[in-house]
Amino acid sequence: MKLKHKFGKENSGALPLVLILVILISVTVGLAVSLRVDTVEENLKTDRVIKTLFVMEDKNQVLFTDVFIYYPPSQRGALINILGNTGAIFNSLERVDRIDAVYSEKGIDVYKTEVEKLVGQTIPFYVVMNLDKFGELTDMLGGLKIFIPSPVDFKNEDGDRFLLPSGVVNLDGDKIRTYLTYNRPDEAEEDVLERRQNVLIAFFSALTRNARILSQVKSFELIAEKLSSNLEKEEFQRLVNEISGVDSEHLNPQVITGSRRIVDGKVLLFPYYDGQLIKDVVKQASNALVSLDNANINRIYVLEIQNGTKVQGLARNTSALLQSAGYDVLSTLNADSNDYEKTVIINHIGNAEIAKSLGDFIRCTNIVEEKVSSETDFSESSSNVDFTIILGRDFDGRYVKSTGGK
Numbered sequence: 001m002k003l004k005h006k007f008g009k010e011n012s013g014a015l016p017l018v019l020i021l022v023i024l025i026s027v028t029v030g031l032a033v034s035l036r037v038d039t040v041e042e043n044l045k046t047d048r049v050i051k052t053l054f055v056m057e058d059k060n061q062v063l064f065t066d067v068f069i070y071y072p073p074s075q076r077g078a079l080i081n082i083l084g085n086t087g088a089i090f091n092s093l094e095r096v097d098r099i100d101a102v103y104s105e106k107g108i109d110v111y112k113t114e115v116e117k118l119v120g121q122t123i124p125f126y127v128v129m130n131l132d133k134f135g136e137l138t139d140m141l142g143g144l145k146i147f148i149p150s151p152v153d154f155k156n157e158d159g160d161r162f163l164l165p166s167g168v169v170n171l172d173g174d175k176i177r178t179y180l181t182y183n184r185p186d187e188a189e190e191d192v193l194e195r196r197q198n199v200l201i202a203f204f205s206a207l208t209r210n211a212r213i214l215s216q217v218k219s220f221e222l223i224a225e226k227l228s229s230n231l232e233k234e235e236f237q238r239l240v241n242e243i244s245g246v247d248s249e250h251l252n253p254q255v256i257t258g259s260r261r262i263v264d265g266k267v268l269l270f271p272y273y274d275g276q277l278i279k280d281v282v283k284q285a286s287n288a289l290v291s292l293d294n295a296n297i298n299r300i301y302v303l304e305i306q307n308g309t310k311v312q313g314l315a316r317n318t319s320a321l322l323q324s325a326g327y328d329v330l331s332t333l334n335a336d337s338n339d340y341e342k343t344v345i346i347n348h349i350g351n352a353e354i355a356k357s358l359g360d361f362i363r364c365t366n367i368v369e370e371k372v373s374s375e376t377d378f379s380e381s382s383s384n385v386d387f388t389i390i391l392g393r394d395f396d397g398r399y400v401k402s403t404g405g406k
Helices: 004-012 014-035 041-046 100-106 109-118 131-140 175-179 190-209 217-222 233-243 271-292 314-324 350-363
Strands: 050-058 061-071 076-080 086-092 095-098 126-129 144-148 151-157 162-163 167-171 257-265 264-273 303-308 328-334 344-347 366-371 386-391
Touching: 004 050, 050 131, 050 190, 050 233, 061 190, 061 233, 061 257, 061 271, 076 190, 076 271, 086 109, 086 264, 086 344, 095 264, 100 126, 109 126, 109 271, 126 328, 131 175, 131 217, 144 190, 151 167, 162 175, 167 175, 175 190, 190 233, 217 233, 217 328, 257 303, 264 271, 271 314, 271 350, 303 314, 314 328, 314 350, 314 386, 350 366, 350 386
Parallel strands: 050 126, 303 328, 303 386, 344 366
Antiparallel strands: 050 061, 061 076, 086 095, 144 167, 151 162, 257 264, 344 386
16 A cells, blocks of 8 residues: 555656646647648748649659649639750759659659759649549549540550540540540641640649539548649648639640750750740740730730841741740741841730730830721721731840840
């Protein structure tokens, strides 16, 4: 009995210490929870647009990569496609290679860093979509609606048959995997890329349709299991909920152009102007989402480019430059003179804001309005393009030099 009494006395002093320890732990956990930063919310405070890297991969190989830029107040977004064969000297690989080799060899975190260097922007978030899991996710979302211009029915060299109907069809998970991976010998690289971009746009549309379900914690947990992100569960749900508000009907993917060169037996695409073009395109896309109103970013603007110099191919090369920036170039031709000293942008539609945005991209401030009669509004302009650019001697192939005269 004495032993028991002694034991009880000795432990009676330890109880307050245990209680104090429990209280300290509770307070610490409570403070940690209250002080935890919402990464998505903090991003919106410092940067008005949300930038997310979307990667579709199959067996550790990248099928496609897009930088998704989204401005929640207007529900408008932009997609910048990063071609897998984009070439550069990648520090992570210590060699010149394709950018998708970084993903295969180093993983998503290093890959994101290299993409950030390429586009000249910090991309806070990434979402990796594995092909097989994406098929399962497609079924959970009720399928993805895709426009297929003509029926697909062919066999590959292994004897696998691919069948897809034409028209606007709702593809289930199996069909989506087929749509993403089939490759006809006669199909152009641009067509394969367009198919894959269509899937990402359809995915955003499906998120919008299922926005109510995505807001439910338990439902989202099932969906989140099919995706990989660098965010904690609650933050990832916040990001997806934000993205689900995007107006997917007006998403126009932009593809960066460049020159192709063979390096170590591989055909690599090097973005024009030592990589500066892709940085300018991403910057312009971000700025346009914030600064332009909804009416101005609802459509693609059509250009005519005229060469007013003696430099051969200048209009054609400038066409590729501006198509990378998301413009549609209807025609390239010689101007009425090859002695223009100063580049000029002719605004046929009376939209000063878009004209300035175009001018900013090539650093041209010489913008003039089309002269129309007072009885004709700009919507009835005689031109079949929105803007005409006449290139002068002050244009160096990328920018208008500030020293140009008239």
